[in-house]
Amino acid sequence: MLDVCLLGTGGMMPLPYRWLTSLMVRYNGHSILIDCGEGTQIALKEKGWSPNPIDMICFTHYHADHISGLPGMLLTMGNAERKEPLMLVGPRGLTRVVGALRTIAPELPFEIQCKELSEAEENFSFEELRMQAFRVNHNVVCYGYSISLDRIGRFQVDRAKELGIEMKYWSRLQKGERIETEKGLLIPEMVLGAPRKGLKLTYCTDTRPTESIVTHAAGSDLFICEGMYGEADKQEKAKEHKHMTFQEAAKLAKKAAVGQLWLTHYSPSLTRPEPFMDEVRKIFPRAYAGKDGKSMELQFEESDS
């Protein structure tokens, strides 16, 4: 139901074997991109995907490795004759930064809308998805994002029969519709059980560990978190540059009781994350080293009735 793909997993600079950190989330024919560094459009094309279904790009912050690919991405969208508006979301200053970068991409055949985040936490929606942006702790203002897909309760056939609701209304009620009938108003709550477990994805890079991350990642099926350094002796460097070690990310995953942890945003000096993973899994067993193109389909727990 939610297709997730890590387009790149590098921090600081793109490398011949590693694209810059970026996430593509696909839902029901629409896509959200989180961050767009130099080369993200190439990573997307390598995956065989078009940029056209992207309706929203969320930026964590405006360090170049997270936004330098925007002008090229916009022009490639324009070359593909996009007409639909594109929503950009990011910390305060978004309009200014996008305006500056558009010096080299001034003419586009589609509208750009900017949503600037200013609160510690902001909620908005994208199709049926609930989006939460939450401020983290980097050396510039930076946000993490949670994406949730709620799931309504199961249809209670017995209850519907008991209430004498005609069968022709069942599927509409199941979809959450309120229906005026000659006999009165029918509402989904009459026939639906308690909401079932939905899907949740949380993404954050470029931050020290924070309580806000634990709070927002809590219960996520998938938690994608920066792990700039794998080496224990890089702890001080991580603090200084406001990044995290693999171990710190694993501790957050444990506290937030997430389904899986994927690490990303590796330092260019870290060529192979895998050798550090055994230690990381002692802290949080379901931890995986993200790699370019790593994908997952998040699905509801059981098949729908």
Next chain:
Amino acid sequence: MLDVCLLGTGGMMPLPYRWLTSLMVRYNGHSILIDCGEGTQIALKEKGWSPNPIDMICFTHYHADHISGLPGMLLTMGNAERKEPLMLVGPRGLTRVVGALRTIAPELPFEIQCKELSEAEENFSFEELRMQAFRVNHNVVCYGYSISLDRIGRFQVDRAKELGIEMKYWSRLQKGERIETEKGLLIPEMVLGAPRKGLKLTYCTDTRPTESIVTHAAGSDLFICEGMYGEADKQEKAKEHKHMTFQEAAKLAKKAAVGQLWLTHYSPSLTRPEPFMDEVRKIFPRAYAGKDGKSMELQFEESDS
């Protein structure tokens, strides 16, 4: 003596198998980069080269595919602790465009100098190289560049002996030095023959064929020229978008009597340039389809004495 490498050969957008058009020219430990699109820094790294020896970046124009990689390149230079100033050269507006792009690369540990071109032809120098920028014909102001390395005449031993010039001065005179001696001033012209053939490289992309290209490319050992389209039926499209076909580039090469022609800046629709080359070589036999990483060492005609 002049190391030339086409880092990329694509136009419009970077592709998984083709970087954007960019040229690296290396001379005597210093390098000039012409154009810097999204991914050029990765192409450079793929080649095994550091950005640090780059002392000058020349821009043909400010369409994104020629400059979108600048912020990332500057930051990567900064991360490599560059201290030396970097000279940027390009059409009028350079300071404004670079300033805008530096919104996402504001802090650098080195100075950036901008040289804006405004005349139809401008001459400047880089180390011992003579540089010529010449305006071409695109839908925005665009320049081509010629890079020349002159070569002084051969040392005339007989003439030196005839003039009674002591042997200890010979090598300094041969290097072009003027020397004050007790017996008077010695100048290189006393002992050097006529200047010998030097090296010349001419580069132009994003333009219709022009007389200025023929004039400036004349006698170049290597002429690197855009060939956006190989197909004969793209002639009208080339005119409309102010680009060239392979055939038009070959005609320029023939008129300018260059040593070799390399084509570059292919349309994303042109996946394989090679099938068109037989036709192109009927116009100009020493024509080659450029490809990413294509390199050449331009050398003086015979070994130095």
